[in-house]
Amino acid sequence: MTQILDWRPDPGEVIEFEPTTDRAPVPHDVPASYFQRSHMQSAAAHRAAGRRQSPWVAMVFDLPGRADTDALAAAWQGLVRRHEAFHTWYEPEGDDLAGFRLPPGSVTVRPSHVGDFTSTGDLRAYLHRRLDEQTATTSWPGLLAGVVRRDTTSTVYFAIDHAYTDGHSLALLFDELRTRYDAALAGAPVDLAPAHGYLDCNRRERERSAALTADAPELAAWSEFLAVGDGGFPHFPVELGNDTGELLPGTRLHYPVLTGAQARAFRAYCGRHGGGFGAGAFAALALAQWEFTGNDVYRVLTAVSTRAYPRLLHTHGWLVNLVPLLFRLPSSPTLAGAIAAAQQGFQQARAGYDVPVHRALELLLTEGDVPAIPPMASYLDGRTAPGSADYLRADTRLLTGPDNASGVSMWFNWFPDRADLVVSMPDTPQAAAGVPKYLDRVREIMLTASGGPGAGRDPGQPPT
Structure with a gap:
């Protein structure tokens, strides 16, 4: 990206x-x-x-x-x-x-x-x-x-x-x-x-959404997500210099996180502890947040596909939704202990894949609106995409225009040769000073679990 x-x-x-x-x-x-x-x-x-x-x-x-x-x-x-x-x-x-x-x-x-x-x-x-x-x-x-x-x-x-x-x-x-x-x-x-x-897909979304009410079971995860945050969206663990939450000119960071071999080792580590690669990435984000702020409850909007049926696999359109991911770290947090909690939290969030974020908040928020660009954290296993084995040889790139951002959005991408992290954030001195420190710690946690630098200590323990 x-x-x-x-x-x-x-x-x-x-x-x-x-x-x-x-x-x-x-x-x-x-x-x-x-x-x-x-x-x-x-x-x-x-x-x-x-x-x-x-x-x-x-x-x-x-x-x-x-x-x-x-x-x-x-x-x-x-x-x-x-x-x-x-x-x-x-x-x-x-x-x-x-x-x-x-x-x-x-x-x-x-x-x-x-x-x-x-x-x-x-x-x-x-x-x-x-x-x-x-x-x-x-x-x-x-x-x-x-x-x-x-x-x-x-x-x-x-x-x-x-x-x-x-x-x-x-x-x-x-x-x-x-x-x-x-x-x-x-x-x-x-x-x-x-x-x-x-x-x-549009027709079905509108029909399902019209039938929803604020007390519908499909909105339970949203209700809990908003209740934990006093009705609002989560704050990033470091200062961004944007207290008003307005849309500012943005900047982008690209973090190479793991090599192909390290990504496979990280996935194996996650599997031994009750989750997949995505759960491990969210657990690392939550651990770094706890180390920076002491907050053991991790909340984030995350992207999920709404291609629920085989007939939609080849459909072209915007078939993605944002769902509320929420989980609590265990006492004495470690990555090994956090992965299962993250996996369970993601499965609960994923169950509401077809509840549009805008409709959920329309029903549940007494005031306020969905931000134009909601802060989020996404995980994509790009290895399964058709032709992905040729991405490197064809110098394939996803291009976007210049960034605007009110908060921080993150995209974890796992490709055949690497796993990387792309970050969009407000272009402020505070974000430039704080966000890289947080992301460096996230990457260190994941590297340690994959057998990379620092593998001799528990990947959930802060460096000494």
């Missing part, structure tokens, strides 16, 4: 792939999801205030040699027609969002020559501007795809309004686009099953 301002693309010839249609869009009556509505309202507020925004998430990866633009255009056309997220959308209509769709077969994609770039800085500035412009549109398509062609290696890039995609969906596109490209080069058909559309 790389901010675009930190990306250094080699110059080359830029080709973009433009989707067009000869048909007029047709309205649909499926409401936007809670996350989509929140995202689009936030984007509208930025537009109204005249602030530049980057409402997209993007992926870049390399192809060998000088890419064939006709084959890439064919790959994109097949992909856009297959996935509902690329031919259905929402537009502001008063205080609401109106839905529209196109017949998939009416969409065609053609390559368009942009020009040759000889400077990395100029190329990145152009792509940043185009990504912002194309994905901030309130109408179709909200997608930008292209390639930087060079003789030895070409870099494919694509960005989508975050309202219509999540990280898993981007990973699916990495694999599908390469599969379609290879097939087009070989003149072979592509045998892919139709992908289930995300609008059905």
Whole structure:
């Protein structure tokens, strides 16, 4: 996960792939999801205030040699027609969002020559501007795809309004686009099953949410989470210099945590103590919090997939929710003792995967709202994503725009060659001084459990 301002693309010839249609869009009556509505309202507020925004998430990866633009255009056309997220959308209509769709077969994609770039800085500035412009549109398509062609290696890039995609969906596109490209080069058909559309997910979410009441059993975990925190969200264990909780310019840290071998050893350690890798990571966060603050109750919002059925595994959309993770460390806390508690806490939180965070808080909070960017801690096992074994060779990266943050958000990612931690936080002197110290301790706890430095002592005990 790389901010675009930190990306250094080699110059080359830029080709973009433009989707067009000869048909007029047709309205649909499926409401936007809670996350989509929140995202689009936030984007509208930025537009109204005249602030530049980057409402997209993007992926870049390399192809060998000088890419064939006709084959890439064919790959994109097949992909856009297959996935509902690329031919259905929402537009502001008063205080609401109106839905529209196109017949998939009416969409065609053609390559368009942009020009040759000889400077990395100029190329990145152009792509940043185009990504912002194309994905901030309130109408179709909200997608930008292209390639930087060079003789030895070409870099494919694509960005989508975050309202219509999540990280898993981007990973699916990495694999599908390469599969379609290879097939087009070989003149072979592509045998892919139709992908289930995300609008059905939106419809089911709205129907389930409408039936919820504040005393519904599905909200028990939320009620406990908010009660422990006096009705609010958890505070980060170190000072951030943002007492008002406003959205500030952010900065990003990237922590290599474990090598591939160390990650497997850490997972084995967690398994011996009643949990998985994710439980071990949350236990390490909780232990470091206890050491810094004396607080033995760990609370955090964590991301979970809502792809509950096999038919949704290939769906493109924003199929992620935030759930309330809460657990208490045992007396005389150690990592070994904390893992089982973290695992149990996560399982309880995961049981409410289909209760939208916005709906839960709408029912339970007497005042206040969901922050535009809620602080969270996410764990993703990226080793299972299609094509993940090629990420390193293809220099695959998830790109985001410049950060804004009110608190700290963390993403633990486990890939075939490593486990790393990406952190977004307010760009304040206090956060810059305190957050790295906390994260260094989290990493030390995990390294020790994996057999790394400090393995001779219990990974839950503070250093002497």
